[in-house]
Structures are given as C-alpha cells and as structure tokens.
Amino acid sequence: MNETMKAENPVLPYLRQDRLPHIWCPGCGIGSTVNCFARALTESKLDLDKVAIVSGIGCTGRVAGYMNLDSFHTTHGRAIPFATGLKLGNPSLKVVVYSGDGDLFAIGGNHFVHAARRNMDLTVICINNGTYGMTGGQVAPTTPLGATQTTMPYGNFEPSFNLPFLAEACGAVYVSRWTVFHVRQLIRSMREGLAKRGFSFIEILAPCPTLYSRRNKLGDGVDQVKYYKERSTIKDGADTREVGLTFQGDIVVGKFVDRERPTWLDAMTRHYTSVINDYQGVGHAED
Amino acid sequence: MSETPQAKGKGTVFVRIEVCKGCSYCIDFCPTKCLAFSKEFNAKGYHYPVLTKPEACVGCDMCGLYCPDFAIFGIRLKDLEKAQQK
Amino acid sequence: MKADPKGVLTGIHFIDGDHAACEGALAAGCRFIAGYPITPSTEVVERFAQRIPHIGGIFIQMEDEIASSIAIQGAMWAGKKVMTVTSGPGLSLMMEHIGLAAFTEVPCVFVDVQRGGPSTGLPTLPAQADMMQVKWGSHGDYEIIALSPNSPQESFDLMIKAFNLSETFRVPVFFMMDEVVGHMVERVAIPEASKIEITERRWSKKKPGEYKPYEAGPDMVPDLVKAGDGHRIHITGLTHDERGYPALNAAAQKKLVERLLNKIRLRKDELVDVRQDGVEGAEVVVVSFGITSRVAQAAVEEARRKGVKVGHLRLVICWPFPAALIAELSERVKAFVVPELNMGQMVLEVERAVLGRAAVVSIPHPGGTVHEPQVILDKILAASGKGAPAPQRAVR
Numbered sequence: 103m104n105e106t107m108k109a110e111n112p113v114l115p116y117l118r119q120d121r122l123p124h125i126w127c128p129g130c131g132i133g134s135t136v137n138c139f140a141r142a143l144t145e146s147k148l149d150l151d152k153v154a155i156v157s158g159i160g161c162t163g164r165v166a167g168y169m170n171l172d173s174f175h176t177t178h179g180r181a182i183p184f185a186t187g188l189k190l191g192n193p194s195l196k197v198v199v200y201s202g203d204g205d206l207f208a209i210g211g212n213h214f215v216h217a218a219r220r221n222m223d224l225t226v227i228c229i230n231n232g233t234y235g236m237t238g239g240q241v242a243p244t245t246p247l248g249a250t251q252t253t254m255p256y257g258n259f260e261p262s263f264n265l266p267f268l269a270e271a272c273g274a275v276y277v278s279r280w281t282v283f284h285v286r287q288l289i290r291s292m293r294e295g296l297a298k299r300g301f302s303f304i305e306i307l308a309p310c311p312t313l314y315s316r317r318n319k320l321g322d323g324v325d326q327v328k329y330y331k332e333r334s335t336i337k338d339g340a341d342t343r344e345v346g347l348t349f350q351g352d353i354v355v356g357k358f359v360d361r362e363r364p365t366w367l368d369a370m371t372r373h374y375t376s377v378i379n380d381y382q383g384v385g386h387a388e389d
Numbered sequence: 390m391s392e393t394p395q396a397k398g399k400g401t402v403f404v405r406i407e408v409c410k411g412c413s414y415c416i417d418f419c420p421t422k423c424l425a426f427s428k429e430f431n432a433k434g435y436h437y438p439v440l441t442k443p444e445a446c447v448g449c450d451m452c453g454l455y456c457p458d459f460a461i462f463g464i465r466l467k468d469l470e471k472a473q474q475k
Numbered sequence: 476m477k478a479d480p481k482g483v484l485t486g487i488h489f490i491d492g493d494h495a496a497c498e499g500a501l502a503a504g505c506r507f508i509a510g511y512p513i514t515p516s517t518e519v520v521e522r523f524a525q526r527i528p529h530i531g532g533i534f535i536q537m538e539d540e541i542a543s544s545i546a547i548q549g550a551m552w553a554g555k556k557v558m559t560v561t562s563g564p565g566l567s568l569m570m571e572h573i574g575l576a577a578f579t580e581v582p583c584v585f586v587d588v589q590r591g592g593p594s595t596g597l598p599t600l601p602a603q604a605d606m607m608q609v610k611w612g613s614h615g616d617y618e619i620i621a622l623s624p625n626s627p628q629e630s631f632d633l634m635i636k637a638f639n640l641s642e643t644f645r646v647p648v649f650f651m652m653d654e655v656v657g658h659m660v661e662r663v664a665i666p667e668a669s670k671i672e673i674t675e676r677r678w679s680k681k682k683p684g685e686y687k688p689y690e691a692g693p694d695m696v697p698d699l700v701k702a703g704d705g706h707r708i709h710i711t712g713l714t715h716d717e718r719g720y721p722a723l724n725a726a727a728q729k730k731l732v733e734r735l736l737n738k739i740r741l742r743k744d745e746l747v748d749v750r751q752d753g754v755e756g757a758e759v760v761v762v763s764f765g766i767t768s769r770v771a772q773a774a775v776e777e778a779r780r781k782g783v784k785v786g787h788l789r790l791v792i793c794w795p796f797p798a799a800l801i802a803e804l805s806e807r808v809k810a811f812v813v814p815e816l817n818m819g820q821m822v823l824e825v826e827r828a829v830l831g832r833a834a835v836v837s838i839p840h841p842g843g844t845v846h847e848p849q850v851i852l853d854k855i856l857a858a859s860g861k862g863a864p865a866p867q868r869a870v871r
Contacts, residue, residue, distance in 0.1 A: 109403055109472050111453065111462045118709065121720060126457060128410035128435070133457025141454070151705040156549070167709055167721065172702040174552065175711035175721075177571055180545045183509075183537060187546035188702060190533050191507055191553025195703050216538040283418070285454035323457075324413045331418075366535075374528050382481070385506045385531030385555075 116140035116150075118170050125164060129315075129323020131282035131308030132162055132229055136169075138285050139200070139227070142292035153196045156185040158205035160236045161310075162229040165200045179209030182217045185224050192386055193367055196225070196296065203230040203244040207263055211243070218272035218301045220366040225295045226303045230265065231310035239313030246349035250317050264346035269303040270359050276302035277342065277359035281330035282309065284355060291357060300365045307353065320350070395440050398423075400448015400465045402440050409460040411435030415452035421445040424452065478502050478635075478671035481530050488663045492656040493518035495627040495663045496586060497526070499634025500558050502671055505584070506532030507555040509546035511539055511565060514598040515654040516588035519560040540565035544572035548581045552710065554701035556638060556676075560586040563605055564595060566612075573647055574613030575712050577735065580689070580697065582641040582676070584634070585609075586650040588657040589816075591842035601654035602842030603765055604817035609649040610794050616732055618739035620746060621649040621794035623765040627661045633791065639674035640746075644738060645696050651793060653816065655766040655845060683707065688719040689731070695738035739795055747800060748792040753779070757786030758809045759858045762801070762825055764790040766845055767814050774851035783859045793821065801828035810858035814838035814851050834858060 113136070126132050143150065150171060157166035159178035166173040172195075176184045181199045189197040199206075206214055206228050217224060233251060234240040241251040244265065245258045254260075269277045276298040280288040288306060295302035309315055309326035320326055329350060337345075338356040345354040364372065367384070374381045395401060402424070409431055415438050416424045423445035426436040438461055440446060446463065453462030464472075482501035490498075497519045500508075506527070510520035524534040532555075537543040540561050547557035561569065566587050576583055589605050591597025609621050620640050624630045634650060641648040679686050679698035683705040691697040700706045713721040714728045739746070750768075752775070754760055759778075763771040768789040778785045788804075790797070801811070801824075810833055813822040822837040829835050836854050840846055856862025 107469055107473055109462075109464055109469055111403065111405070111459055113453070113459050113462070117459070118720075123408055123458065129412040129414075130457055133459065134414065134455050137454050137456065137459070151707070152703050154702045167711060170707055172552075172707055173709045174549075175709070175713065176545060176548075177575055177712055180541065180572070183542035183546045184549040186535070186537075186542075187507070187509060187549025187551075187557075188553050189549075190535060190546075191550030191555045191557075192701070192703055195553065212538050213542055216542075282455075285451065289454075322412070324417050327414065328417065378528050381528050382531035384533050386553075 113137050113140040116143060116170055117168050121168055124168055126161060127312045129309060129311035130161070131231070131323060131327065132165065134282045134285065135227070135229060135288065135306050135308065136165060138288040139292055141289045142296060145289065145293045146296045148196055148296065152194060153198065154188055155198045155200055156181045156188065157199070158201040158210060160202040160205050160234065162200065162202035163205060179205055180213065181205065182210060182213040182224065182226070186217060186222050189223055190367065190384065193384060194386070198296070199224055199226045201228065203228055203232065204234045204242045207265065208243045215272050218269055218274045218303070221273055221275060221300045221363045223300055223365045223367060225298070226301065227292065227295070228265065228303070228305050229308045230305050231308045231314055233310050233314040235310045235313050239317055246347055248349040249314070262347065264342070265305045266345050266358050267342040270342045273301065273363065274303045274359060275300035275361050275363050278357040279305040279307070279345065279355050281307040281327070281334060281353065281355060283327050283330040283334065287336070294357070300363060395443040396466055397443040398446045400446045400463055401443065401469065402438070402446060402452060402461055402463045404438055404461045406431045406437045407433070408458050409435055409437035410458050411437065412457060414455040414457065415461050418451060418455050420449060420451055421447060476673050476675050478668040478673050479504060480668035483668040483671060484665050485667050486665055488665065489660060490627060490663050491518065491658050491660045492624065492627040492630040492652055493588065493658065494522050495630040496634050496650065496652065497522040498663070498665060499631040500584065500638065501526060501530060502631070502665065503635045503638035504556045504673055505558045505638065506530070507547065507550040507557045508534050508559060509537050509543040509550070510534070510560050511537055511543050513562045513565045515590055515657050516560045516562045516586060518657070519586060519588070540568040541572065544569035544585070545575065547583050548572065548576055551581050551583055552702050558584040558586065562588050562590050563592045566605055566608065570612045573619070574615060574617060576647040577613070577617035577619060578712055579710050580645040581647065582645050584637050584641055584648050584650055586652065589651065589653040597843050599654065600843045601766060601845065602816045603651070603653055603767060604820065604842055606651065606793060606817065606820045609651065616736060618736050619647055619649060619794055620644065620739070620792065621651050622791060623651040623793050624656060625765050625768045625789070626656065627659060627663045630656060631663050631665060635671060635673070642674040642676055643696070645677070645699070646739065649794070651765065653766050687717045689715060690717040691734060695734050695741070743795040746792055746795050747797045749797055749800065750789040750791060752787040754786035754788055754804065756784060758784045759812060759855050760786045760788050760804060760808050761812045761814070761851070761855065762788050762790065762821070763814055764793055764821065767816055770846045770848055771814050771851050773848040774855060777848065777852050778855040781856065781861065783855060783861055785855050785859070790821070796821070796824040796828070798824065798828040801825055802830070805829040805832040808833050810834035810836055812836045812838065812851065812854050812858055814840070814846050816840050816842045816845065
C-alpha cells in the first residue's frame with residue numbers, strides 16, 4: 103500500500119462540516135447514532151434532497167443542525183407537530199424526527215401519542231439517555247427508578263415510561279429498541295424505519311456521561327456502553343409490556359413491532375376518494 | 390485531514406487526531422483489539438487512538454460507527470485502493 | 476398575481492364572519508390549516524374542513540393549539556400558504572410559536588376570534604381584550620401585523636390583505652375578529668378570482684449552494700425556498716446568522732433582532748390602514764376598531780346631530796399602530812375618545828402618540844356585550860364641552 107493514500111470519513115458528506123466540531127461531551131453517545139443514521143441513509147438509497155430532519159430542543163435536538171439535509175431545529179417538544187405539517191405540506195418528503203427522551207415524551211408526549219394514533223408517516227428516532235442533558239441532569243420521564251438526578255437528589259421515586267410499549271399502544275407500525283453498542287443492528291433498524299410507511303419509532307439507549315453516569319457513579323460513557331453490551335438481550339418480537347427498563351438492570355433490545363395500518367394521508371385519500379365525487383387531493387404539485 | 394495510515398493487515402484506520410475526545414469507544418469495541426491510546430496528547434489534551442496492531446486490522450469500520458466525534462474510521466485495503474483510482 | 480379560481484366562491488352570500496374569513500383565506504390561496512376547536516372561532520375551521528377537499532389541500536385537527544401553531548409552520552416550509560384559527564385560551568397556548576414564526580420569518584395568519592377573558596372567561600360572548608397580547612405576548616422583541624375587521628364582508632376582504640401582508644413582510648399576521656363579527660350574518664360579496672390580487676411568495680431564484688435563508692436585501696425581508704428543493708436549509712429558533720446557523724452572541728442577536736423590528740418599523744407608513752369619517756376639522760375624534768366601530772358610528776352620528784364636530788377614525792390595521800397620524804391629529808383636536816371592549820389597551824397607544832397635546836378619554840368595557848351607544852355619545856359630548864364634564868378615568 104502507498105503511504106500517501108487518502109480517504110474521507112464516509113459520514114462527513116452527510117454533515118454540515120462548517121458546523122463541526124459538535125457540542126456533545128466526550129463519551130456522549132449521540133454522535134455514534136449519527137454515524138448509524140448516515141449509513142442508514144446511504145443504504146436506503148433515498149434522494150437526500152427529499153429527506154428532511156426535524157428536532158426539538160436539547161442535546162439530541164442539535165442533530166438536525168449537523169445533518170446536511172433540509173433541517174429544522176424547532177421548539178421544545180414540538181418536533182412531531184412541525185414534522186406533521188411538513189409531511190402533509192409535501193407528501194413527497196421523507197420526514198425524520200430526531201430528538202431526545204425529555205423532548206419527545208415529557209413536554210412533547212401528547213404529540214407523540216397522537217401522531218402514532220394517526221399513523222402519521224414519520225420516522226421518529228429517540229435518543230434516550232434518561233436525563234435532561236442540556237439543562238444539567240434533571241429527572242426525565244425515562245429516568246429509571248432509583249437513579250439520582252439534580253431534581254431527584256435523593257433518588258428518583260417516579261415510575262418511568264416503557265417507550266416501546268407506549269409507542270405500540272398508541273399505534274406505531276414499527277417499534278424497535280437498540281443501544282449505542284448495537285451499531286450494526288441500529289443501522290438496519292433505521293433503514294427499516296425509513297422504508298416503513300407510517301409512524302415508525304426507534305428508541306436508542308445512549309450514555310450521558312456528564313450528567314447521568316457521573317451523578318450515579320457509573321463511570322464514563324464507555325462504561326455505560328459496556329453495561330449495554332453485557333446486559334442486553336436481543337428479542338425480536340418481544341412483548342413490549344415486558345421490556346421496561348430498570349436502573350442498570352437487564353435490557354431487552356430488538357425489533358418489537360412491524361405491522362401494517364393505513365397512514366393518515368392514505369386513510370384520508372381513500373376515504374375522500376370514495377365519498378367525495380370531485381375530491382381534489384392534497385394540492386401538492388408532486389402528487 | 391486524516392493521518393497517513395499504516396497497513397500490514399487487511400485494513401487500516403484513518404484518525405483525525407485533533408477532533409478526538411478520547412472516549413475510547415473505538416478502542417474498547419474494536420472486534421480485533423488492534424487500537425490503543427496514544428502516549429501523546431492532542432491539542433485539546435486528549436489521548437487519541439493509534440493502530441498498535443496493524444496486522445490485526447480488518448478494516449471493518451466498527452470504530453467509525455462507534456466514534457461519536459467522527460474522528461476515526463476503518464477501511465479495507467482493497468476499498469482504499471479502489472478509492473484512489475476515482 | 477390573481478387568485479386561483481378554485482378557491483374563490485364568487486357571488487353574493489349571506490354568511491357569518493367566521494365563514495367569510497374562511498372564504499377569504501381560500502381566496503387568498505390558503506391550502507393548509509391546522510386547528511383545534513374553540514368557541515367562537517370553530518366555524519372557520521369547520522367550513523375549511525368541508526371546503527378544502529373540493530379545492531385541493533389539507534385540514535388537520537391537531538391535538539391542541541400548541542401543535543396547530545407549529546404544524547402550520549412545518550407546512551409553510553413545505554411551500555403551503557397556511558393559517559390557524561383560535562380564541563383567547565388557544566392564543567395563549569400558541570405564544571411560543573408566535574415567537575418562532577416571527578424569529579424564523581414564517582408567513583402565516585393567526586385568526587383570533589376574541590371572547591371575554593381572562594382564562595375561560597366568556598366563551599360565547601365578545602371582547603377585544605387580546606390586542607396587547609398579540610403585540611407583546613411571546614417573549615423577546617419582535618414585530619407583527621394585526622388587522623381588525625368589523626363585518627363579515629371585511630372578514631373576507633381583509634383576510635386577503637392579511638395573507639398578502641404576511642408574504643410581503645414574512646411575519647405572522649393576526650386577524651383580530653371578535654365573537655360578534657364572527658357570528659353576525661350579513662351580505663358578503665365575493666368577486667371573481669380575476670379581480671382578487673394575491674401576493675406571491677418571495678421565492679428565491681438562487682441555486683442550491685448560493686442561497687442563504689436569512690440574507691436580506693434593502694427591504695430587510697429575505698427570500699424563501701422550500702424543503703425538498705435541494706437547498707438543504709437549516710432553520711432554528713436559536714439566534715441565527717444569514718446561513719440560518721445558530722450564532723449565540725450579542726453581535727448576531729443585535730443584527731437579527733434589529734432587522735426583524737426594522738422591517739416593520741421602518742416601513743410602517745406602508746402599513747397605515749385607517750378609515751376616516753369627518754376627521755378633518757373635527758374637535759373630537761373617536762378612535763375605534765372591530766365591532767366597537769359600529770357602535771361608535773351610531774354615537775358619532777348622534778353627536779353630529781347635536782352640533783358636535785366629531786370625526787371617526789377606525790383602525791383597520793391595529794399593529795403597527797398609526798402613531799404618526801394620531802400625533803399629527805393631536806395638534807388640531809381637543810380630545811380623542813377611545814371605546815374598546817377591554818379595560819384600556821389600544822388607548823395606551825393613543826396616549827403615547829398624543830403625548831398630552833389633547834385629552835384622551837378611554838371608554839373601557841370588560842366584554843360580554845358591546846358598548847351602549849349612549850355611553851360613547853356622553854363621552855363625545857363631554858369631551859367637546861357640550862355635555863357634562865368628562866370624569867377622570869376610573870379604571871386603568
């Protein structure tokens with residue numbers, strides 16, 4: 103091999119390189135998921151000019167700003183309703199929501215519930231680090247019982263959400279969970295989520311070394327990923343009622359739900375076509 | 390700019406030393422354990438990965454998938470040679 | 476450009492203000508509404524839900540007003556002309572996204588069919604008490620435009636103007652109706668599409684790579700592109716530079732916030748829209764807007780029969796407030812009389828413009844019904860010196 107051979111990191115063309123380096127802490131898992139997302143985009147063979155990414159607020163909310171796509175960094179908790187408008191405004195777009203657990207399930211929980219119920223054609227990727235990283239490590243609706251957070255200084259006594267169960271119950275047609283350790287599986291899952299027509303939901307457990315791991319004396323980011331490696335079991339098709347998370351306990355990962363339901367747009371189009379003689383469609387030039 | 394790679398096995402890695410934050414994901418999760426921390430610091434004060442067992446590297450790019458800072462990636466030598474012809 | 480005939484229901488109709496507002500939006504090219512039911516505004520979205528499948532477009536009833544007020548912004552970035560519709564409690568929920576629309580320069584229309592407040596207040600009864608909220612309700616400094624129709628016909632006509640202004644200035648425009656205008660049924664004449672002038676979106680002609688989302692020319696308003704056209708735009712509610720990238724520093728904040736204010740403030744002469752009746756030579760001028768203007772007109776005419784030189788100045792565009800015009804009048808008139816269905820909101824703007832050069836008489840009303848014309852008449856007479864002396868404003 104020639105010593106002067108050069109090659110570019112294959113993820114860089116997917117990023118706004120003029121915005122790097124990113125803001126994420128050493129050992130934060132969000133960047134790893136971005137690698138997987140870039141690979142999934144490659145494998146999906148989508149026209150990237152037709153892919154839009156929408157984020158809310160928080161550490162994961164910054165993902166939209168780093169992706170070299172049409173990208174929208176919206177308000178806290180409201181990425182899903184923004185994405186709903188974007189998708190319905192131009193159904194030829196592939197719209198991805200990429201946001202954190204606090205954003206999507208605390209302040210934004212109601213929007214998640216309804217977008218899943220409607221089967222809005224969105225790919226929702228949730229980075230679950232169990233905490234509010236951007237604001238300094240407060241308790242989240244995903245913080246496991248017993249974990250310490252700045253606003254649960256004596257340990258969390260609130261039960262946490264089991265996100266895959268919630269997503270399935272609300273009507274999501276594709277539900278999976280992986281961790282930052284499971285990069286290959288995550289790429290496949292993101293590719294499947296992008297290809298799925300309807301509301302797909304991918305939960306990714308990721309370390310927040312600065313505010314979750316350190317406060318709970320769990321070591322660095324890499325130590326948390328080692329925990330994911332050691333305690334995860336892959337169970338495709340697992341009953342989502344059984345996949346709740348506990349503090350440093352066993353983790354069930356896999357593809358839990360893959361089913362068919364008409365999307366909101368498909369249902370509306372089918373219904374209006376059958377009941378309205380002169381139905382004019384959604385009014386988009388590319389219909 | 391990536392450092393000039395070493396190559397004795399089936400693959401190699403490229404590292405952008407200055408963007409590494411020393412999280413050690415690539416080192417800990419390398420399937421062939423061919424990476425280790427440098428003795429030197431980068432400008433930000435982090436140790437960065439170096440290919441200490443180049444003969445073991447297969448260019449699988451797991452390091453590239455794990456790296457949260459887009460600082461390292463792996464490539465198979467045959468793909469690297471193809472890339473030079475483009 | 477002319478209106479798309481598909482959305483124009485040309486003819487003479489006998490409909491209420493809510494329905495007329497919907498027809499105005501359709502004529503203006505609105506093809507996407509996200510809304511949430513709230514009295515007394517709901518008829519607007521009910522009509523849109525019925526009409527839009529025959530025209531081509533989308534109505535979606537969202538889970539709340541927070542969702543509605545950002546779903547429309549998503550649809551705008553997909554290229555649609557958009558609107559949402561609400562009343563006081565819903566407007567309060569939308570505040571954060573009004574700031575987002577102002578900051579990211581999203582052309583859109585917010586309809587507020589005002590009812591008595593605060594809180595749940597009087598859902599089925601009128602007020603004009605959201606006037607300051609739409610101007611100042613979201614955090615930070617920003618500018619908006621607000622119009623106030625006083626009839627179903629104006630609910631149609633001014634709605635087209637509202638959409639056109641939102642496109643010209645790239646700001647959220649507020650359509651400040653009230654329960655009475657929303658529910659009163661009157662003749663509404665809808666012209667042919669070829670007679671309706673529509674302001675086209677300011678589409679950029681730049682190619683991907685050249686275009687910067689927040690690069691503005693001399694008129695301070697940047698051109699738009701839409702998602703999916705290859706520009707790979709980034710839009711953020713953080714303070715941003717011309718590329719749309721976050722720029723979290725004082726210099727970027729100054730540059731952006733000043734431009735957003737100045738694109739309205741430095742062009743406010745283009746945004747004066749008042750109806751004047753007998754203002755020239757008047758010694759007393761009634762300043763009103765919306766439904767109150769119709770009650771006030773009866774009082775003005777009665778005062779004239781009693782020999783008072785009284786003029787009537789109706790605000791069609793309430794924000795930006797026509798301060799220069801009021802200031803100029805204040806050199807010549809004895810008093811301004813300001814009836815409104817709130818406890819004294821727009822009168823504060825009149826006072827700021829008058830600066831003590833004339834008397835300013837507030838006629839507050841907590842809402843629930845409209846003023847008695849006699850109350851306004853008494854104040855006009857008192858202000859002119861022909862009636863009992865005007866009492867000090869009891870309620871501020």
